[in-house]
Amino acid sequence: MVRRILGYLVLGIAAVAVLLPFYWMVVSSLKTNNDVFTVPVQWLPADPVWSNYADIWSKSGMTTWLGNTVLLSAVVTLLQVFTGSFAAYGFAKVHFPGRDVLFLAYIGTLAVPWQSYMIPQFIMMSKLQLTDSLWSIIALQAFGPLGVFLMKQFYESVPDELVDAARIDGMSEYGIYRRIMLPLSVPALASLTLITLVATWNDYLGPLLYLRSPDLWTIQLGLKSFINQYNAEYALIMTGSVLSVLPIVVIFLAGQRYFVEGIATTGLKG
């Protein structure tokens, strides 16, 4: 009994520690600027300033930033899911020489920090004249090994007998991929979709290096420049932060189960 209560107590403290910064963000976004920093802290704004949520659209490029981010997230996710699952089928179900060595190279690069090769990558991209365009981010993020890795884990759990039976029936490998594997792997595809979507939405460094023109900025870059420009407008900055976080929280809550499953499978078998 005591241990149970103690457990709840620790859990409660941890939950508050995790959530309080988010709560503070939301509350501050509904305050006037002068009320953000007060002694003591106002945990409930006396008079919520909803107009912050209207003002930010006219004071910033929020519409452009969100538009770019949605576009990038959608294209990157689509490519990552398609090319990733397609390659994963090759790695998991087709036998050919050199396959396992190649897969090792994929996995190996997961352990190489991007920061260590971002310089040569940038030089290459600028020679291809892809910098300062949305294409650079698409190229950068769409072909990662993560999708291959996650989908391969899943395809390997599908029995070979099933695939062989389809082969005997004369189905081509592409047919097996499309008509057997894809329908079977909807949960894994959902995981990969969510993970990629969240990563692309939240990426800051990629866009920072590659997207120089303001009309190409993503929400992360835009928010950062807004913070620099209006560094004393605390309430509005928090409003912008809420708007940058909200879509991802909604997506996460909607697909939480898949998200957690995806992390658990990619995480465990490294």
Place this chain on the structure above:
Amino acid sequence: MTTTLAAGRRRGRPALRNIAVGWSFLLPNFAGFAILTLIPVVLLFYYAFTEWNVFGGSTWSGLANFRQMWDDTSFWTALRNTFYYTAFHIPLTLTVSLGLALLLNRKLRGVAFFRTVAFFPYITSIVAIAQIWNMLFSPSYGPVNQLLRAIGVANPPGWTTSADWSMPAVIVVGTWREMGYYMLLFLAGLQTIPAQLHEAAKVDGANAWQRFRAVTLPGLRPTTFFITVMLTIGSFKVFDLILVMTDGGPGQSTLVLSQYIYQKGFEENQFGYASALSIVLFAICFLVTIVQFLVNKSRDS
């Protein structure tokens, strides 16, 4: 039957066909991967030995970049700070996330809710999080220092405005952000440990701590190993959190290696020198991963 069929496919013409089919599956992803990841990694080892002029051309300069590094005090500061972050971030995150996982692995009400909650910091953007924490840490009116004053700390630190406390502040936020992710990996690991092992230990009269030492920890070995590797690489490449929270400051108190690479490469256009710095980052991560693999292997046998 399956094996004979698969074996048959590997011989003669079917094998050739398999190569073509296999590669056709890999190619859409592999082409992008090779051009955008493999080639840059290889180029890195060439660029590190070159000097770049203002017009964007490169000339071979041998070990000059590495000699420059040796005398570069900023480089040593960045390296020291990177190790500082790593040395505290890894044990802290391991402890907190394992503790949370153990707590959430029990049958308490509200566990599902907390698992979701713990994940929030990890899925939300660095820019927003860094900004929230910067404001929470604000020296005079920030909620953190208000709390510290309330519990009797007369002169709470200035956090991100103080050279001594900026790194601890960044480490706290880094841990807060990542603990939910690693907690989840630990939870998945805990669920692979058979419940009978715990039962048996209980019957033998082992108390909770003994069961943790004798059953849980050994059972978690593969998970702990994987998490430590991930955490190590993650800590050595830490960058965006620091860039947005402190921009390496005040002074150079939070300047880390990847940020220094960024400054040299993208702000000063010294691509050769930045590549040489990148090699150091690459080498550290590579060595640490190899060492961890060897240690893990020797424990296995």
